[in-house]
Amino acid sequence: MEKQPLLNPRTTSYEFLGPPGALLITLGVPSLTYGLYFGCSEESGGCPPKLVLSRIFLSLADPEWWKGLWDAQAALIYLAWYTFCIVSWAILPGERVEGTTLRTGAKKTYKINAFSTFSLALSLTLGGIYLYGPQSFTFLYDKFVGFVTAAIIASVCQATFCYAFSFRPGSLLALGGNTGNFVYDFFIGRELNPSIGSFDIKTFHEIRPGLILWALVDISMVCAQATRRGGFGKVTDSLWLVLLFQGGYITDSLYNESDIFRQMDITTDGFGFMLAVGDLTWVPFVYSLQARYLVFNPVELGPVWIAAIVLFNAAGLYIFRTANSEKNDFRRGANPKNLEFFTTESGTKLLTSGWWGASRHPNYLGDILMALAWSLPTGFDTPITYFYVVYFAGLLIHRQRRDDENCKRKYGKDWKKYMELVPYRIIPYVY
Incomplete structure (x- = not known):
C-alpha cells in the first residue's frame, strides 16, 4: 500500500x-x-x-x-x-x-x-x-x-x-x-x-x-x-x-x-x-x-492523373515504411545502414542520420503525403474531401509536440543537444 x-x-x-x-x-x-x-x-x-x-x-x-x-x-x-x-x-x-x-x-x-x-x-x-x-x-x-x-x-x-x-x-x-x-x-x-x-x-x-x-x-x-x-x-x-x-x-x-x-x-x-x-x-x-x-x-481520372497520384502515394509510402524500418531495426539492436546516433547520459541512443537525421518524425511526412494522395482522386469540386489531410496533419503535429515534451522531460539537457543535431520536426527545411 x-x-x-x-x-x-x-x-x-x-x-x-x-x-x-x-x-x-x-x-x-x-x-x-x-x-x-x-x-x-x-x-x-x-x-x-x-x-x-x-x-x-x-x-x-x-x-x-x-x-x-x-x-x-x-x-x-x-x-x-x-x-x-x-x-x-x-x-x-x-x-x-x-x-x-x-x-x-x-x-x-x-x-x-x-x-x-x-x-x-x-x-x-x-x-x-x-x-x-x-x-x-x-x-x-x-x-x-x-x-x-x-x-x-x-x-x-x-x-x-x-x-x-x-x-x-x-x-x-x-x-x-x-x-x-x-x-x-x-x-x-x-x-x-x-x-x-x-x-x-x-x-x-x-x-x-x-x-x-x-x-x-x-x-x-x-x-x-x-x-x-x-x-x-x-x-x-x-x-x-x-x-x-x-x-x-x-x-x-x-x-x-x-x-x-x-x-x-x-x-x-x-x-x-x-x-x-x-x-x-x-x-x-x-x-x-x-x-x-x-x-x-x-x-x-484517366491514365495521366492516375500515374501522377500513384507516384505521389508511392513516395509517401516509401518514406513511411523505410523510416519505420530504420527505427525498428535500431531499436532491436541492428544497424544495417550504419546510421549515426547520439547517446544520452542515460545510455539511450537516438538516430541522427538516415531519415531520422532529416527530421525527428520522418514517418509523419510519409503519412501526410499519403493522406493527400488519398484525397486527390476526388478532384477539386469540394474542399470537404480534403478534410482528412488537414485533420491528419494537425493530429500529427500535435502528436509530435506531445512526443517532444515527453522527450524533453525524459532526456533533459541531452534533448536540447539532440535537437541541434536534428533541428526539423517533420518536414526537412520547412518544419
Whole structure:
C-alpha cells in the first residue's frame, strides 16, 4: 500500500486545455462525424448540401430527425461485427510478443493475429459478394448514419467500462490520466493497459474493429457504385484508386501489428474515450469519406492523373515504411545502414542520420503525403474531401509536440543537444 502512490502518482498537468477541452472534444468528435456525413452525402443533397441555414436548424429541432440517427438493424450488425473480432482474436492462432517495459518492471505479452482476422473477414466478404452480387454488400453505405450511431454508443460504453474498471485494486494507471477530474480522466484514459485476463482492451481496439471495418466500408462503397453503374467493370478509376491506397495502408498496418507496441498510444496513453471513439468511430466512418463521396459523385481520372497520384502515394509510402524500418531495426539492436546516433547520459541512443537525421518524425511526412494522395482522386469540386489531410496533419503535429515534451522531460539537457543535431520536426527545411 505504501508503494501505490509512487507507482500511480497524481497527474498534476493537463493536455487538450484541461477538462473544458476534454469535454469539448468528447462532444465535438461525435458531432463532427455526423456533420461530415450530413455535410457531404446524397441524403442531405450534395457536398456541401444546397441547404439554407434555416432548414438545417429546422431539421435539428425535429424529433423525427433525431430518431433517424438510430437504426436497429445497423446496431445489430455492428454488434455482430464487434463480436466477430473478439472471437477471432480468441480462436485464431497468433504469435505471442512482448511489449515495452512497464513502470513495474514487467512486460505485457500480446497475442498478435490481426492480419489473420482481416484475412478471414475479407474472405467472407468477397465470397459473399461473389455469390450474391455487389448489391448484397451495399448496406454499409445505405445504413451509414446508423452504423455511425452504433459505433458512437460502443465508444461511450467501452470508455465508461474502462473508467470504472480502472478503480479495481492493483491497476496500473496512465501517468497523464490520474487527475481526479472525472471529465478529463474519462476522456484521456485513466488506466494504462485495461485487460481482462490476456485480452488487452487497448491494443485490441487500436488495430482490429475500426481499422478492419474501414476496409470493409470502402469495399461497400465500391459495391454501391457498381450496383448503380451496372457492374464492377463500370466502377470509376478514382474509386478503385482510393480502395487500393487505403486498403494497402490497412493491410500493411495489420501485417506489421507488432509495430504498434512502441507507439505513444500504447506505451504512454491510457484507454479512455479519446482512443475509443477514435478507434471505433472516427477511423472507419471519417477516413472513408473520399470513397463515400465518389459513390454519388463519380470521377474519371484517366491514365495521366492516375500515374501522377500513384507516384505521389508511392513516395509517401516509401518514406513511411523505410523510416519505420530504420527505427525498428535500431531499436532491436541492428544497424544495417550504419546510421549515426547520439547517446544520452542515460545510455539511450537516438538516430541522427538516415531519415531520422532529416527530421525527428520522418514517418509523419510519409503519412501526410499519403493522406493527400488519398484525397486527390476526388478532384477539386469540394474542399470537404480534403478534410482528412488537414485533420491528419494537425493530429500529427500535435502528436509530435506531445512526443517532444515527453522527450524533453525524459532526456533533459541531452534533448536540447539532440535537437541541434536534428533541428526539423517533420518536414526537412520547412518544419
